[in-house]
Amino acid sequence: MSTRRDFIKISALGTAGVAVAGSALSLFDRSGLFAADDSTQASLKAVKRYPTYCEVCFWKCAGWTYTDAEGRIQKIIGNEDDPLCNGRLCPRGTGGIGMYYDPDRLKTPLIRVTRNGKQQFAEATWGEALDLVASRMKEIAEKYGPESMALFNHGSPGSHLGHMLKAFGSSNITAPSYAQCRGPREVGFVATFGAAVGSPEPTDIRNTKCLVLIGSHIGENMHNGQVQEMSDAIDNGAAIITVDPRFSTAASKSKYWLPIKPATDMALLLAWIHVLVYDDLYDKDYIRQYAFGFDQLKEHVKNMTPEWAYGITTIKPDVIRKTAWEMAKASPAVIVHPGRHVTWYGDDTQRSRAIAILNALLGSWGRRGGFYYKESASVPKYPYPPYPKPKWNWKDMMKDKYKFAALSVSNDFVEASTASYQGDHKIHGWLVAGTNLPLTMPGMPALKEAFDSLDFIAVVDTMPMEITGYADVILPECTYLERYDDLRKSPSREPTIALRMPAAKPKYDSKPAWWIAKKLGERLGLGEYFNYEDYSEVLDWQLKKIGTSLEEMQKKGVMNLERKYGPLYLAKGEDVKFNTNTGKIELYATDFAAEGFDPIPVYTKHEEPEKGYYRLIYGRTPPHTFSRTANNPNLTDLQKENHLWVNPKVAKLWDLRPGDKVWLKNQDDVVSEFPIKVRVTERIRWDSIYMVHGFGHSDKKLSRAYGKGASDSHLITNIKIDPLMGGTGMRSNFVTFLKEDPGKEVRS
Ligand SMILES: Nc1nc2c(c(=O)[nH]1)N[C@H]1C(S)=C(S)[C@@H](COP(=O)(O)OP(=O)(O)OC[C@H]3O[C@@H](n4cnc5c(=O)[nH]c(N)nc54)[C@H](O)[C@@H]3O)O[C@H]1N2
Ligand SMILES: Nc1nc2c(c(=O)[nH]1)N[C@H]1C(S)=C(S)[C@@H](COP(=O)(O)OP(=O)(O)OC[C@H]3O[C@@H](n4cnc5c(=O)[nH]c(N)nc54)[C@H](O)[C@@H]3O)O[C@H]1N2
Numbered sequence: 001m002s003t004r005r006d007f008i009k010i011s012a013l014g015t016a017g018v019a020v021a022g023s024a025l026s027l028f029d030r031s032g033l034f035a036a037d038d039s040t041q042a043s044l045k046a047v048k049r050y051p052t053y054c055e056v057c058f059w060k061c062a063g064w065t066y067t068d069a070e071g072r073i074q075k076i077i078g079n080e081d082d083p084l085c086n087g088r089l090c091p092r093g094t095g096g097i098g099m100y101y102d103p104d105r106l107k108t109p110l111i112r113v114t115r116n117g118k119q120q121f122a123e124a125t126w127g128e129a130l131d132l133v134a135s136r137m138k139e140i141a142e143k144y145g146p147e148s149m150a151l152f153n154h155g156s157p158g159s160h161l162g163h164m165l166k167a168f169g170s171s172n173i174t175a176p177s178y179a180q181c182r183g184p185r186e187v188g189f190v191a192t193f194g195a196a197v198g199s200p201e202p203t204d205i206r207n208t209k210c211l212v213l214i215g216s217h218i219g220e221n222m223h224n225g226q227v228q229e230m231s232d233a234i235d236n237g238a239a240i241i242t243v244d245p246r247f248s249t250a251a252s253k254s255k256y257w258l259p260i261k262p263a264t265d266m267a268l269l270l271a272w273i274h275v276l277v278y279d280d281l282y283d284k285d286y287i288r289q290y291a292f293g294f295d296q297l298k299e300h301v302k303n304m305t306p307e308w309a310y311g312i313t314t315i316k317p318d319v320i321r322k323t324a325w326e327m328a329k330a331s332p333a334v335i336v337h338p339g340r341h342v343t344w345y346g347d348d349t350q351r352s353r354a355i356a357i358l359n360a361l362l363g364s365w366g367r368r369g370g371f372y373y374k375e376s377a378s379v380p381k382y383p384y385p386p387y388p389k390p391k392w393n394w395k396d397m398m399k400d401k402y403k404f405a406a407l408s409v410s411n412d413f414v415e416a417s418t419a420s421y422q423g424d425h426k427i428h429g430w431l432v433a434g435t436n437l438p439l440t441m442p443g444m445p446a447l448k449e450a451f452d453s454l455d456f457i458a459v460v461d462t463m464p465m466e467i468t469g470y471a472d473v474i475l476p477e478c479t480y481l482e483r484y485d486d487l488r489k490s491p492s493r494e495p496t497i498a499l500r501m502p503a504a505k506p507k508y509d510s511k512p513a514w515w516i517a518k519k520l521g522e523r524l525g526l527g528e529y530f531n532y533e534d535y536s537e538v539l540d541w542q543l544k545k546i547g548t549s550l551e552e553m554q555k556k557g558v559m560n561l562e563r564k565y566g567p568l569y570l571a572k573g574e575d576v577k578f579n580t581n582t583g584k585i586e587l588y589a590t591d592f593a594a595e596g597f598d599p600i601p602v603y604t605k606h607e608e609p610e611k612g613y614y615r616l617i618y619g620r621t622p623p624h625t626f627s628r629t630a631n632n633p634n635l636t637d638l639q640k641e642n643h644l645w646v647n648p649k650v651a652k653l654w655d656l657r658p659g660d661k662v663w664l665k666n667q668d669d670v671v672s673e674f675p676i677k678v679r680v681t682e683r684i685r686w687d688s689i690y691m692v693h694g695f696g697h698s699d700k701k702l703s704r705a706y707g708k709g710a711s712d713s714h715l716i717t718n719i720k721i722d723p724l725m726g727g728t729g730m731r732s733n734f735v736t737f738l739k740e741d742p743g744k745e746v747r748s
């Protein structure tokens with residue numbers, strides 16, 4: 001059965017929710033938002049503090065949430081013992097309180113109903129909503145098998161719902177943080193060093209002498225520990241080299257800014273490799289002892305001179321040489337940063353490979369000031385019965401398509417959910433938790449097709465984001481400040497754990513994901529997998545197994561443990577085996593060769609804009625995380641909308657002035673839904689335009705975010721799939737300006 005699903009704007013709700021007066025900002029003035037941790041202590045005498053870790057982005061900084069005598073959350077500050085944040089939160093983390101106070105939050109379960117021929121959402125009790133989800137899941141399992149239920153997730157709710165889904169009989173679980181984010185770099189680094197980079201990145205920035213950032217804009221990308229360490233490194237005289245078509249914040253702190261022609265980084269990387277090899281600058285002892293394939297690499301890059309790369313990248317040969325020498329001078333205390341959001345042009349695994357090879361030549365893997373050996377705490381799993389063995393999983397769905405995908409590919413799940421899918425592993429129902437797919441997954445036509453074909457969609461979210469408009473049932477989760485979640489066990493220099501516990505009762509009729517999963521599980525006859533009343537019991541059991549307890553962790557928030565598996569860095573000449581076929585760092589990737597892929601990266605030319613069109617590039621802004629903060633009352637106060645960065649030459653050609661509103665049209669004639677204000681700036685190349693991702697929301701229920709700025713996602717319709725692992729390259733889209741409102745029928 002396929003169900004045509006109209007997108008419902010939640011504003012079409014039958015009974016309006018109760019409006020909450022005032023914004024979170026009335027709780028403290030703007031300076032209070034960034035106040036030093038101790039400055040407000042005096043005014044907080046009558047308060048309690050509860051440990052948490054942040055959910056505003058996935059750095060997961062640990063902090064303290066303060067509540068007043070009435071149980072109202074007052075502020076969040078960093079936990080001094082946390083090695084990921086060193087006691088300081090970024091503006092988004094401090095503003096996380098706005099997620100709790102946002103009056104536009106989802107308040108009650110909602111069910112899609114048809115009234116007078118019109119689809120709309122009706123308020124429901126938890127009992128009604130959960131009964132419906134469970135019965136639809138059972139129906140799907142009976143018809144097609146439990147495997148045809150899939151979970152899309154990002155962040156903390158995923159593990160609870162994933163547990164429920166695995167107990168149900170499906171391991172078809174996926175997250176956009178792989179094929180839309182860091183997947184290619186993990187594959188590139190595994191092929192080289194036999195180890196993924198992972199999150200947080202084990203970059204020893206604090207001890208580095210040279211940091212190379214390739215389209216990785218630390219400083220706007222606010223990953224806390226990295227930003228702090230980069231600032232320390234700069235104070236210590238480290239040389240920063242930034243490769244970016246845009247003069248980013250990082251570029252402004254750099255010794256060298258290389259304003260590269262976008263889509264040509266591979267040529268620069270190969271030319272740098274050429275200089276290191278042919279100017280004899282590489283770490284010879286390290287390569288001799290640890291590397292495989294040096295001779296093939298040397299032969300491969302023979303003609304890839306800086307002069308060759310100049311014609312492609314527009315970066316002058318002497319700058320390419322000078323920067324290669326700068327890296328070599330710092331070696332091995334040098335980091336060519338692997339980046340994080342690396343799904344750009346479709347050859348992203350190979351670009352990441354080139355970055356890994358550069359690091360190998362510089363001897364930086366496993367070295368002080370390069371990459372350290374991270375460690376995470378091992379905490380025993382709470383005892384559940386074993387999961388049933390699914391008859392098939394995403395690996396079967398993917399068949400031989402993406403040989404090197406170590407995790408599931410979300411875009412593959414979308415394809416397998418469409419009516420036109422021809423394979424044997426069709427997906428019929430979705431649970432979506434903590435990911436706003438319409439803004440997150442490029443290529444909306446396929447997503448729309450999936451929304452039209454699926455039998456059932458349930459969405460667990462905190463906000464009426466676009467994804468909720470496609471749901472059959474919406475389950476409102478409470479915010480991270482109102483719930484327990486799993487322990488944070490992020491890898492770091494030292495193993496560390498952090499506790500998140502509720503600092504206030506859930507507002508409205510919202511519930512934690514662990515509770516939603518448990519109640520669904522019980523309705524599905526899976527009660528034995530949820531043998532606790534409260535998630536705190538699971539945490540206490542786990543914490544006692546590692547020599548502490550929930551009570552102790554409620555007081556400390558963070559616990560740092562001794563390293564178990566050896567030192568942070570390689571000892572001089574240490575004999576190590578890398579987890580690759582050859583046991584060496586593979587400059588020549590034997591796995592890739594065996595599957596018919598280039599064992600050493602090659603440069604391929606990418607699509608170029610037609611006359612009058614400009615490459616659409618996008619990135620982050622310090623006060624926001626993707627679309628999840630776009631309606632946050634504290635953070636919209638810092639930045640309400642995105643702007644369109646336009647080079648003065650282009651502005652002159654089009655007679656665009658600062659503040660002018662334009663609509664954008666892409667190469668496929670897709671037009672932005674909303675206009676965006678022009679910012680004329682030398683800080684962007686003339687062949688590209690830039691905007692921050694996460695704006696241009698289309699749901700009116702997001703009262704602060706609706707229609708503010710434009711959505712890059714909407715204009716990304718040309719997707720370049722990485723043949724090795726299925727990542728979605730998003731930067732081959734080109735736009736032109738429409739200075740007049742093109743009219744509703746054109747705006748899509
Ligand atoms: N066009 C474009 N697309 C991109 C990117 C880009 O730069 N441009 N970036 C890519 C990258 S790097 C990534 S990692 C992904 C990120 O993709 P997503 O994680 O999907 O990002 P968000 O848009 O922030 O969506 C988060 C959703 O989770 C909800 N949410 C927030 N907190 C909670 C919670 O505690 N519980 C529940 N249940 N829900 C919650 C929010 O309301 C929102 O609906 O996007 C990728 N897609
Ligand atoms: N404040 C804030 N911080 C965040 C996030 C957030 O939402 N908000 N999200 C987090 C997440 S999940 C991720 S994955 C990271 C992403 O952060 P990063 O990995 O740093 O990556 P992007 O956001 O993709 O960075 C875009 C940069 O690449 C440049 N660029 C565009 N095209 C090219 C090109 O062809 N070549 C080169 N060399 N550069 C190019 C752009 O000008 C821009 O400066 O940020 C994390 N940190």
Ligand code: SF4
Nearest residue numbers: 054057060061090093
């Ligand atoms: S970097 Fe900022 S938003 Fe991300 S977890 Fe840390 S405090 Fe929260």
Ligand SMILES: [Mo]
Nearest residue numbers: 177181340341
């Ligand atoms: Mo990401």
